[in-house]
Amino acid sequence: SxxxxxxxxxxxxxxxxxxxxxxxxxxxxxxxxxxxxxxxxxxxxQTDKRLDIPGEDLAGSHAATEFVAWYNGHPDYHDFQFDLTQEAAAVVGVGNVAMDVCRILARSHNELYQTDIADYALEALKNSNIKTIYVLGRRGPAQAAYTNTEIKELGEMEEATIVVSPAEAELDPLSQQALDASNDRAMQRNVEIVKNYTQHQAGRKKRTIVMRFLVSPVEIIGTDKVEAIKIVKNKLVQKGDGSLRPVATEETEILPVGLVFRSVGYxxxxxxxxxxxxxxxxxxxxxxxxxxxxxxxxxxxxxxxxxxxxxxxxxxxxxxxxxxxxxxxxxxxxx
CATH class of the missing domain: 3.40.50.720 (NAD(P)-binding Rossmann-like Domain)
Structure with missing residues (x-):
């Protein structure tokens, strides 16, 4: 080890x-x-990147690193409070840390008990009221930063179902072209796993993980605390160097959530x-x-x-x- x-x-x-x-x-x-x-x-x-959007400093809006440090027993974060009485949470980002946060929120008490999670976090999560977890990625499944193992594990939990909209799992022409020309087996496998999740149905288990692609948060809504998050639909455009970057469209949506965890880089x-x-x-x-x-x-x-x-x-x-x-x-x- x-x-x-x-x-x-x-x-x-x-x-x-x-x-x-x-x-x-x-x-x-x-x-x-x-x-x-x-x-x-x-x-x-050592520090996380901010979203730099209105409402980011509302109560209930956290850095993913704070949550990870809390459940791992870091002494500086022992007294942190996360409002797990809320029914819905949003995790912004699709890297491995974002997957870690999502997995901890979605796992059953039995699954968490078998890990080395901090005792106080185990007890708090045992009484969690979270039922829906939105995972928000600004680009598509082909550009997601998580590993095959991380995204696959989200579909193997006792009390959580992961769902993906067929429309958002479908690659745009530029991404499909890049995938076809690539020998990146990990990327290809990520796309396959996400497409398989389009067959899942919400409501079959205690919790639902909703994977969203090509969306970006533009505002966290609330008076004194997080009440919702506003997202905008993106489209991918090709830059001069051949890379694909997200550009916001006019289409927006509001997701009712009481917790937001940002994991958009460090x-x-x-x-x-x-x-x-x-x-x-x-x-x-x-x-x-x-x-x-x-x-x-x-x-x-x-x-x-x-x-x-x-x-x-x-x-x-x-x-x-x-x-x-x-x-x-x-x-x-x-x-």
Whole structure:
């Protein structure tokens, strides 16, 4: 397991771990540089991106990362409150984190009990009144960021049925053309799974997951708390580089929901004393070697890996070779 790998690393006589330490608060960047010849920043993308729409700050509107931290027992989020008395929730985004949120909201108590979810979250979710979960994707099934496993698991839960409109599961001509020309088996399988869900019927189980594609939220509606979310229908247009991007149409719809979880991406935050690209939310680098923004010269002895290196994309299987590439550059500099 992953923990056994970490245990092996921690058992090395040269390994040291210092927790609850924040650079710029508990220790200065200059102090690190004074004491270590080589420093690797693996701080990830620590904040979520906002929707930047009216009503986003209403009670009941949350970042998906807050919910994930809460049910995983993160001490900083132990006292967070999520109004699970509501009957409907919207999850904005179709990445793996969005799927995680949807799955936790939809799972039965029996399914959750078999996981390592925090006890207080297990008890709160046991009494959840959520019956409908809308999952909103701004592009189509071919562009969804979730993995085959994540979307497949949504169709295998004890007390939840997942449904998709046949019209939204149908690929537009540009997406179909891209799919036909692609050798991306994962993308093809994602499309197949979603099309299979069009055969499902709502109401057969305690909860219903409604997957929506080609829609974007434009407003969260409510006076003091979330009461609904307004979405706009999108169409895909091809950019000059061949990629497909969503463009809003005039068609809108209002979904009655009492909870909204946004999961539309992440961005890095600056580390005190280290160059930072505000536009990308990353530490500027060349092959993992940190560089100064103005001169583009290497910052001697400082390196970066993962999402803070290249942006929030990819999973463990992506980050492992990414980290190895940076370490190779570090070893080359030591030679």
């Amino acid at each position: 992953v923990t056994k790998v970490y245990d092996k690393i921690a058992a090395h006589p040269n390994f040291r771990f210092y927790g609850n330490v924040e650079i710029g608060k508990d220790i200065a960047h200059a102090e690190l540089v004074d004491h270590y010849h080589m420093i690797i920043y693996a701080v990830g993308a 961005r890095g935050v600056p580390v005190e004393g280290v160059p930072f690209r505000e536009d990308w939310g990353t530490i500027p680098n060349e092959e993992g070697r940190i560089i100064h923004l103005d001169s583009q010269e290497q910052v001697i002895g400082e390196y970066v890996v993962g999402w803070i290196k290249r942006g929030p994309s990819g999973i463990i299987g992506t980050n492992k070779p990414d980290s190895q590439a940076t370490v190779n550059e570090l070893l080359e500099d030591l030679a």
